[in-house]
Amino acid sequence: MGEFELIQRCFAQAGRQRPDVTVGIGDDGAVLQVREGCDLVVTTDSMIEGTHFFPDVDPRALGHKLVAVNVSDLAAMGAEPCWLSLGLTLPHVDETWLTAFAEGLSETADYYNCQLIGGDTTKGPLSLTMIAKGQVPKGKALTRAGAKVGDYLYVTGTLGDAALGLKLVQNQVEVSKKHRAHLLQRFHYPTARVALGQALRTIASSAMDVSDGLAGDIHHILRRSGVGASIDVSRIPMSQALKDSCSPEQALQLALSGGEDYELLFTVPEIRRSSLDVLLSPYGVPVTCIGRITGVAGKLELKQGESLLQYQHKGFEHF
Amino acid sequence: MGEFELIQRCFAQAGRQRPDVTVGIGDDGAVLQVREGCDLVVTTDSMIEGTHFFPDVDPRALGHKLVAVNVSDLAAMGAEPCWLSLGLTLPHVDETWLTAFAEGLSETADYYNCQLIGGDTTKGPLSLTMIAKGQVPKGKALTRAGAKVGDYLYVTGTLGDAALGLKLVQNQVEVSKKHRAHLLQRFHYPTARVALGQALRTIASSAMDVSDGLAGDIHHILRRSGVGASIDVSRIPMSQALKDSCSPEQALQLALSGGEDYELLFTVPEIRRSSLDVLLSPYGVPVTCIGRITGVAGKLELKQGESLLQYQHKGFEHF
Numbered sequence: 001m002g003e004f005e006l007i008q009r010c011f012a013q014a015g016r017q018r019p020d021v022t023v024g025i026g027d028d029g030a031v032l033q034v035r036e037g038c039d040l041v042v043t044t045d046s047m048i049e050g051t052h053f054f055p056d057v058d059p060r061a062l063g064h065k066l067v068a069v070n071v072s073d074l075a076a077m078g079a080e081p082c083w084l085s086l087g088l089t090l091p092h093v094d095e096t097w098l099t100a101f102a103e104g105l106s107e108t109a110d111y112y113n114c115q116l117i118g119g120d121t122t123k124g125p126l127s128l129t130m131i132a133k134g135q136v137p138k139g140k141a142l143t144r145a146g147a148k149v150g151d152y153l154y155v156t157g158t159l160g161d162a163a164l165g166l167k168l169v170q171n172q173v174e175v176s177k178k179h180r181a182h183l184l185q186r187f188h189y190p191t192a193r194v195a196l197g198q199a200l201r202t203i204a205s206s207a208m209d210v211s212d213g214l215a216g217d218i219h220h221i222l223r224r225s226g227v228g229a230s231i232d233v234s235r236i237p238m239s240q241a242l243k244d245s246c247s248p249e250q251a252l253q254l255a256l257s258g259g260e261d262y263e264l265l266f267t268v269p270e271i272r273r274s275s276l277d278v279l280l281s282p283y284g285v286p287v288t289c290i291g292r293i294t295g296v297a298g299k300l301e302l303k304q305g306e307s308l309l310q311y312q313h314k315g316f317e318h319f
Numbered sequence: 320m321g322e323f324e325l326i327q328r329c330f331a332q333a334g335r336q337r338p339d340v341t342v343g344i345g346d347d348g349a350v351l352q353v354r355e356g357c358d359l360v361v362t363t364d365s366m367i368e369g370t371h372f373f374p375d376v377d378p379r380a381l382g383h384k385l386v387a388v389n390v391s392d393l394a395a396m397g398a399e400p401c402w403l404s405l406g407l408t409l410p411h412v413d414e415t416w417l418t419a420f421a422e423g424l425s426e427t428a429d430y431y432n433c434q435l436i437g438g439d440t441t442k443g444p445l446s447l448t449m450i451a452k453g454q455v456p457k458g459k460a461l462t463r464a465g466a467k468v469g470d471y472l473y474v475t476g477t478l479g480d481a482a483l484g485l486k487l488v489q490n491q492v493e494v495s496k497k498h499r500a501h502l503l504q505r506f507h508y509p510t511a512r513v514a515l516g517q518a519l520r521t522i523a524s525s526a527m528d529v530s531d532g533l534a535g536d537i538h539h540i541l542r543r544s545g546v547g548a549s550i551d552v553s554r555i556p557m558s559q560a561l562k563d564s565c566s567p568e569q570a571l572q573l574a575l576s577g578g579e580d581y582e583l584l585f586t587v588p589e590i591r592r593s594s595l596d597v598l599l600s601p602y603g604v605p606v607t608c609i610g611r612i613t614g615v616a617g618k619l620e621l622k623q624g625e626s627l628l629q630y631q632h633k634g635f636e637h638f
Contacts, residue, residue: 044405122367122370
């Protein structure tokens with residue numbers, strides 16, 4: 001079997017085989033049926049060796065993560081994930097690596113009801129670009145632009161775990177055996193909050209996913225909505241694993257500035273706050289109120305209880 | 320201005336600003352309005368430095384070509400191009416290079432009525448992945464799968480020019496001054512046959528674009544349609560520039576196996592052949608009948624007039 005056939009075979013049936021795919025892999029393009037009354041939502045995320053992952057990463061985990069981080073963007077917009085395209089650049093064809101990568105990708109695509117519908121494989125330094133497409137009832141997509149003064153600020157799950165998981169991978173920290181698996185899982189196998197994102201369509205005024213750290217990412221909402229925010233850092237949800245493994249200062253730093261948690265950050269108007277618990281409880285994902293939206297455009301105020309916190313956010317910068 | 324802002328500024332308004340883009344660049348994803356009664360068509364093409372282009376390529380031409388080759392796939396499916404996403408990996412930010420690349424991309428996107436609606440910029444070895452999205456009336460997309468025995472085989476424009484243009488760029492050949500500009504234009508600035516592709520929706524039984532050479536690409540139609548083909552190579556359309564610059568054997572080799580012409584290859588049932596000239600004449604693109612579809616599945620027969628031609632196709636192989 002030639003290398004071209006190997007690549008084809010690995011990806012030919014990846015993910016959930018959906019009835020709305022008229023033409024999938026193997027033509028000039030894919031033909032897809034968007035439901036009537038729905039808008040199309042499209043998002044792109046690239047992962048580059050040396051920038052986003054280490055050369056020795058488990059290829060199965062890499063396939064998973066590529067899908068999850070793209071689907072997470074769709075989740076943040078309240079969209080239903082449907083179709084994935086893959087731009088794959090490989091230095092050479094390693095059957096074991098490619099098979100494991102494709103299996104990880106396929107399993108996770110299947111989990112999120114997504115079908116791989118096309119892509120392009122080229123030779124070059126290892127890099128992965130995924131394009132995820134989903135659909136959302138017309139006009140109902142959640143964006144970063146709808147937050148209003150007085151809205152309450154919420155986050156799903158816990159923050160900081162993935163950043164500590166990265167430090168574990170890099171051998172920069174030691175943690176107890178009972179927490180190790182959880183933290184590595186959170187780093188390698190993030191979960192996109194898909195069902196919760198769709199439930200937020202009738203509740204949230206704005207939403208986004210937290211990929212580069214809360215203290216940096218929130219500015220996207222502040223900029224697009226023309227507002228400010230005040231966060232009580234003592235209310236930021238942290239896992240027992242994080243709290244047990246770090247000093248309180250380190251834990252807070254990871255929760256505020258560590259990336260790759262892929263939790264949702266969203267704002268809720270006061271009038272809809274009462275329905276939040278009832279509407280979101282079926283999803284089994286904790287949501288925590290961490291602050292409010294203020295009128296001071298662009299300003300993020302961090303408090304610890306009643307006292308103001310001086311904090312310098314250092315996010316990831318590519319260039 | 321920081322590098323992140325520079326990248327944002329370069330691409331913020333790239334291409335035609337379309338009214339069906341509800342949310343464009345700057346959110347977790349884009350929100351797009353697909354017309355009712357239309358299917359979505361999606362295609363992906365990557366261009367990698369060292370594989371698809373030379374480090375010293377004019378960035379403006381690169382921006383053009385990235386858009387054109389992606390739009391060409393949509394054209395081959397009879398789709399109307401609408402929206403583009405860009406996965407851009409850069410080793411560093413060079414303002415002059417990036418500005419020129421973005422201008423080339425934007426001008427060509429505008430020409431094809433496409434808006435850049437999102438993407439991801441990362442640090443790494445230079446590579447470009449574009450995802451083009453278009454729409455086509457439900458069930459009307461042209462594919463590679465519809466060719467039937469007896470159908471006539473057509474190609475648009477002329478073949479082999481881009482391959483000779485590549486040889487010029489590589490200083491492998493010399494041509495007369497009057498042909499030089501034409502051949503370089505065909506290599507650097509290919510034209511996607513968008514209007515013609517849409518006109519073919521009611522005429523062609525199958526279609527694809529020729530990106531890797533006629534003698535190789537046609538096998539995609541043969542495989543997907545379960546048919547064979549017979550081509551009279553003396554009927555393959557060649558430009559005066561190609562014929563004047565090469566021996567007949569070299570010209571034929573470039574026309575059969577040279578890539579990057581981005582012309583359309585399509586099949587037409589006999590019953591619809593009579594309407595071809597009338598329906599396609601407004602588009603100003605010559606179409607030439609070069610052969611017929613046969614019943615010998617997978618077999619490509621090349622004839623020169625009445626005699627059989629022995630020909631070994633060597634296409635581009637990545638791995």
